[in-house]
Amino acid sequence: MMIRQLATAVLPVLLAAAPASATLDPPLADTPLTEKMTRETDNYTFEYRYPKSLSRDSRLYDYLNQDRKKEYTKFSTDADRDHADAAAIGENGPRLLPYDYQVHWSQEADIPAFISLTQHWYGFYGGAHGIYGTKSWIWNKSQKKMVEPLMLFRSAEAFNQALQTEFCKQLNEQRAEKRGQPVVTDSDDSFDKCITPSGHAIILGSTTGNSFDSIKINVGPYAAGPYVEGDYEIDLSVTKAIMGAVKPAYRENFAIKR
Known part of the structure; x- marks a missing residue:
């Protein structure tokens, strides 16, 4: 069963301190033949991947790369801001663990008119555990656009x-x-x-x-x-x-x- 929803909007970033005993959910399972972008800093880890087969459609490839850019910009900006705010408070302020955000696309079906896709996401923004979910999409091959099922x-x-x-x-x-x-x-x-x-x-x-x-x-x-x-x-x-x-x-x- 899928256990991870990349929403188009990142969940609100939590400023609460993460306890030393916080248990992070395991990362999303790796899959073969994927395009992957990973960025890791002291403040966060970001990963975005999708099957290489999806890049055969140039417009779909452009869509995925634009989505990756949007998600990375939003997440990295929020993570850097929250960690900077926590550091500015000083030793008595909240201790933030590095944030984590993962986006994995998978292909569910490919029929003549459409490609059915799922977007699985996992995020850790402080606290006792991460959160995850799934969002579904349909790529319209003739109109070259993404729509909701x-x-x-x-x-x-x-x-x-x-x-x-x-x-x-x-x-x-x-x-x-x-x-x-x-x-x-x-x-x-x-x-x-x-x-x-x-x-x-x-x-x-x-x-x-x-x-x-x-x-x-x-x-x-x-x-x-x-x-x-x-x-x-x-x-x-x-x-x-x-x-x-x-x-x-x-x-x-x-x-x-x-």
């Missing part, structure tokens, strides 16, 4: 209605497995309630290479359970109901999974 559907409401029942069923099954007990569905605890899938990473997949026939919903930490439970990933097949939620212009790019 939800844009291929008629609306968020239509998308949710098409898969909410199965999504909630699988989510509660995974919750029960992690917690060692069934979920109390009428509980007042927000971590027992179901959530709407459209608000999370919608990862489109293909078993044939011709059309999208599967959907994964990645739910990051704190969204469906406490941090200790990690993220959740719900695997769904494209059904007739989901096909009905797709915009007519894109239905030829989807297929019911057999």
Whole structure:
């Protein structure tokens, strides 16, 4: 299960002192055949990588490099500022550990019209542990632009209605497995309630290479359970109901999974 969301906006940088016993999450797993940029200073470590195969499309290659520049500029500026502020306070001020920010792209599916991509991110900004998540994207090959997967559907409401029942069923099954007990569905605890899938990473997949026939919903930490439970990933097949939620212009790019 993926455990890391590069959002287009970096999470707020924490100024709280990190205890000496703070446990940092392990770095993201390395993958072969990647383009990688790494920068390391006394204040931070930054890493950005993506599969080399994506550079075959020059416009996609330009997009990724521009995104890398934007993310590095934002993160390094924040990290340098926070460490300078902490140092200016003196010996009695907060002791900041080096920050860490990692962005890893992966290709989920490649069909004639689109490339389905995921952007996994991990950040440590002080405190007891880092934070991570996943964001999903679709590269439109003909229009040479990045769009969110939800844009291929008629609306968020239509998308949710098409898969909410199965999504909630699988989510509660995974919750029960992690917690060692069934979920109390009428509980007042927000971590027992179901959530709407459209608000999370919608990862489109293909078993044939011709059309999208599967959907994964990645739910990051704190969204469906406490941090200790990690993220959740719900695997769904494209059904007739989901096909009905797709915009007519894109239905030829989807297929019911057999």
